[in-house]
């Protein structure tokens with residue numbers, strides 16, 4: 642790739658961030674995107690913050706040398722919660738945009754009983770969730786799911802298999818919640834299943850469209866954008882292909898606002 646076209650670097654531990662990439666491309670197809678899936682260090686959800694910050698810095702340094710991106714999108718709530726501050730200090734990009742649980746979208750919609758699903762690290766390090774937990778007008782509950790992202794990775798070709806486990810996670814909350822915030826980009830693939838499980842008065846939120854709009858406002862565009870998907874573990878290439886095919890087939894359902 643010519644250095645005159647500066648791509649946007651989009652990063653996640655696996656397939657989750659492809660749901661962000663899908664929205665980025667819809668929002669701005671006139672940009673080059675390098676998607677990097679860090680399977681060697683996945684899952685991110687329960688690794689130590691020190692380890693994740695080190696790996697994210699190493700990965701971005703390597704990708705920076707090769708692709709000279711104009712900016713970075715952390716298509717991962719966990720990487721954002723753990724490292725966005727550090728990465729902004731280390732790398733002088735025009736932008737480093739993070740993905741965060743869309744709690745404020747639910748609050749702004751007047752939702753009062755909100756359930757946030759996320760990895761243990763996101764729930765530990767995301768400041769907004771901690772703040773909203775102390776908002777007297779809102780009952781905000783959180784559910785840490787250490788394994789769900791891996792289950793989604795392992796079953797991307799047959800997500801239906803996960804329905805009983807997803808139902809068992811949610812059933813204690815269903816009688817009293819009015820909204821669910823998907824605080825992990827892997828969980829976005831479950832949206833069609835959630836519509837089957839949830840009653841119509843429970844709304845589901847995620848931050849992907851917001852990330853795409855925010856990124857679009859900051860990017861330099863070119864004609865005829867291109868997408869490169871890369872990973873440090875080629876054995877997982879089939880996962881990325883399956884996930885992208887699913888997005889191509891059901892993207893408008895999976896990525897709907």
Ligand code: DGL
Pocket residue numbers: 653654655657658683684685686687716717718719720760763790824825826827
């Ligand atoms: N997709 C990621 C997120 O949004 C991380 C999943 C993982 O690696 O645990 O948090």
